[in-house]
Amino acid sequence: MIYRNRHAEKKLLHLKSYFKVVLITGARQVGKSTLLAHLLPDVRMIVFDPVQDIYGARQDPDLFLNNFPPPLILDEIQFVPELLPALKRRVDRCDSPGQYFLTGSQNLGMLRSVAESMAGRVGILPLEGMTAYELSGWGDRDGWLPMYLDDPDSLAGSVNGTIAEIANLARFLWRGSLPGLLDAPDEIVPDYFGSYVQTYVERDVRLMEDIRELAAFGRFLGLTGALTAQEVNASQFGRDVGVTPGTARKWLDLLVGTFQWLELFPYQGNTVKRLSGKRKGCLRDTGMACYLQRISSPDALAVSPMLGAMFETWVVNEILRQSITLTMPPQAYHWRTGGGAEVDIILERDGRLYPIEVKCKSNLMKHDTRGLRAFRETYGNGRIMTGLIVYAGSECYRIDEYTIALPWNVKLRDLTFGPNTRRY
Numbered sequence: 001m002i003y004r005n006r007h008a009e010k011k012l013l014h015l016k017s018y019f020k021v022v023l024i025t026g027a028r029q030v031g032k033s034t035l036l037a038h039l040l041p042d043v044r045m046i047v048f049d050p051v052q053d054i055y056g057a058r059q060d061p062d063l064f065l066n067n068f069p070p071p072l073i074l075d076e077i078q079f080v081p082e083l084l085p086a087l088k089r090r091v092d093r094c095d096s097p098g099q100y101f102l103t104g105s106q107n108l109g110m111l112r113s114v115a116e117s118m119a120g121r122v123g124i125l126p127l128e129g130m131t132a133y134e135l136s137g138w139g140d141r142d143g144w145l146p147m148y149l150d151d152p153d154s155l156a157g158s159v160n161g162t163i164a165e166i167a168n169l170a171r172f173l174w175r176g177s178l179p180g181l182l183d184a185p186d187e188i189v190p191d192y193f194g195s196y197v198q199t200y201v202e203r204d205v206r207l208m209e210d211i212r213e214l215a216a217f218g219r220f221l222g223l224t225g226a227l228t229a230q231e232v233n234a235s236q237f238g239r240d241v242g243v244t245p246g247t248a249r250k251w252l253d254l255l256v257g258t259f260q261w262l263e264l265f266p267y268q269g270n271t272v273k274r275l276s277g278k279r280k281g282c283l284r285d286t287g288m289a290c291y292l293q294r295i296s297s298p299d300a301l302a303v304s305p306m307l308g309a310m311f312e313t314w315v316v317n318e319i320l321r322q323s324i325t326l327t328m329p330p331q332a333y334h335w336r337t338g339g340g341a342e343v344d345i346i347l348e349r350d351g352r353l354y355p356i357e358v359k360c361k362s363n364l365m366k367h368d369t370r371g372l373r374a375f376r377e378t379y380g381n382g383r384i385m386t387g388l389i390v391y392a393g394s395e396c397y398r399i400d401e402y403t404i405a406l407p408w409n410v411k412l413r414d415l416t417f418g419p420n421t422r423r424y
Contacts, residue, residue, distance in 0.1 A: 003038050004182065005139030006031065007325045008127055012039060015123035016098040020091040023077075023102045026127035027259035027284060028200040031179040032103040035127065036073050040101065045073035048080050050203075061086035070099035077102040088118050105200075106258055128259070129177030129285050131321045132409055136165050144410055145322035149330065149349060152386035156404050159396040163409040169392055171298035172409075173310045176287020177317070186298070193291035197221070201260055216241050220251055224261060224283055225292030229309040229316070231278040231336070232263060252281070260284055264316070267333035267346045267353075269379055276336040282313045289313060311360040312344055315390050315408070319345060319356070330354070341374035343387075353379070355387040362393045369403045376402065 008024075012035065015022045024032045037045065046068065048054050057064040061083045070090075077083070091099055102122075133143050148155050166172050175181055175189055184192065201221070219241040227237070238248035255261035263279040283289040289310060295301050301310065316332070323329035330349035336342040347354040355375050359368055372387040387403045394407050 002183070003034065004130070004134055004137055004179070006035055006127075006134055007131065007139055007142070007322070008035060008125060009039060009139070011324060012125055015125060018097055019121065019123035020094070020097055021087070021100045021102060021118055021122040022098070022125060023104065023122050024125045024127050025104050025259070028105045029178050029180050029196065030127050030129055032127050033075050034179065036101055036103070040071070040073065043071045043073050043101070044068065045075055047075040048077065050079045058082045065090050071101070072099075073101045073103075075103045076105065078104045078106045084118070088121070091118065091121055126324070128321045129317065130179055131177075131318055132163060132166060135177065135182070136163050141414065142325045143318075143322040144406065144412055145319060146325055147412065148388065149326070149347070149354065152354065152404070155406070156396050156398055158412050160411050160413045162394050162407050163411050166409050168298065169311070169408065170302035170307065173286040173307075173314055174290050174295065174298045174301045176285045176290070178285060178287065181287070189287065190291060190296070193288055196288070197291070201258065213243065216243050217251065220248065222292045224255065224281070225289045227281065228283045228289050229312040230281065231276065232281040233278065260288070262316070262320070264332055264334045264345070267335045267348075275338070280334040282316050284317060286310045286314045308360040311392065311408070312358040315356075315358045316345060319347070335375055337374065341371055343371045343375045346375075351383060353384045355384065357387070357389045359389055359391040361391060364389055364391055364393070364399060364405050366399065369399055372403055
């Protein structure tokens with residue numbers, strides 16, 4: 001498989017220059033080990049196992065570190081928590097940056113342990129599936145998000161068409177964003193995700209929590225595909241699979257902890273309008289979502305009622321993936337009123353709000369801005385920047401004074417961004 005550049009490369013090298021330890025987190029198969037092997041080809045990598053004690057790292061951590069001096073890559077560090085105290089003692093004796101590089105695919109206890117053990121010594125880099133630019137071989141260039149946050153009104157004039165290599169939206173969503181499928185034919189995709197679910201997701205989750213209701217958990221996992229891009233209702237999750245709301249909430253937290261599920265909190269702001277207090281949930285990968293819904297092909301997705309939810313799921317994830325190029329990523333929310341007005345994504349940074357709607361349609365009309373207008377009417381224009389509608393069309397243009405239509409596979413001119421958006 002040909003390596004594709006990742007947006008995270010610059011940030012990883014930046015962290016390597018300042019921190020003694022760098023921790024890369026993310027789901028299995030998003031490319032953590034591949035990224036390190038590409039950028040640090042001369043550094044030895046040791047991959048840990050949940051069962052086998054590789055080189056006695058659990059039994060005698062200090063001896064292990066004596067036998068393998070830095071620089072060193074320690075892959076899947078969550079399987080050897082016994083190593084962390086010894087690692088802390090080791091890095092405290094040397095001030096050199098870039099001594100150890102850790103990866104982990106579980107976010108809960110492992111990330112807390114690393115952060116507590118090596119506070120001030122570790123730089124943390126979250127890695128997710130590939131962006132549209134990365135999948136197209138342009139990972140050394142930023143996507144549209146940094147420019148939008150820096151100067152929203154300049155975005156429309158900086159577009160240079162669309163990415164021809166990913167023009168088929170249904171196929172793009174159906175295949176997902178995991179690097180392991182880059183060069184695979186469509187016939188392999190269902191087998192890949194079948195193996196992924198069985199080998200990675202279920203095993204990792206069961207290692208984190210003793211789940212006895214295996215059949216119920218399998219149904220629960222499938223239900224996440226049906227409810228992606230919707231508000232999270234733990235009671236509904238539990239009722240549909242026959243478990244309590246508390247169990248459903250715990251299982252969702254486990255999926256968050258293994259980087260398979262994300263949740264956007266509701267934006268409340270300072271208003272008396274009755275707003276929804278529910279989080280919106282999304283699977284991390286649209287290919288996984290399609291597999292869980294047993295959508296068998298791109299053609300089947302193209303006519304599926306799930307197409308809109310899959311498109312919104314991808315846009316939410318794409319925004320979070322592009323955020324890795326920023327020194328200060330925005331906070332993401334969703335917004336919905338009791339009367340039904342909603343904005344799919346609200347980004348907040350530097351006291352400013354950036355509202356983004358998602359429409360899985362090739363042509364937009366004025367009424368498609370009604371959610372953005374309702375949000376602006378609720379909070380006024382003071383903090384709200386020009387909004388976007390990310391849609392399935394091919395033209396970038398202004399819909400009105402406050403809204404830009406942005407194609408999902410937009411291609412930008414190769415420009416230098418302004419001084420307010422630092423990039424690594």
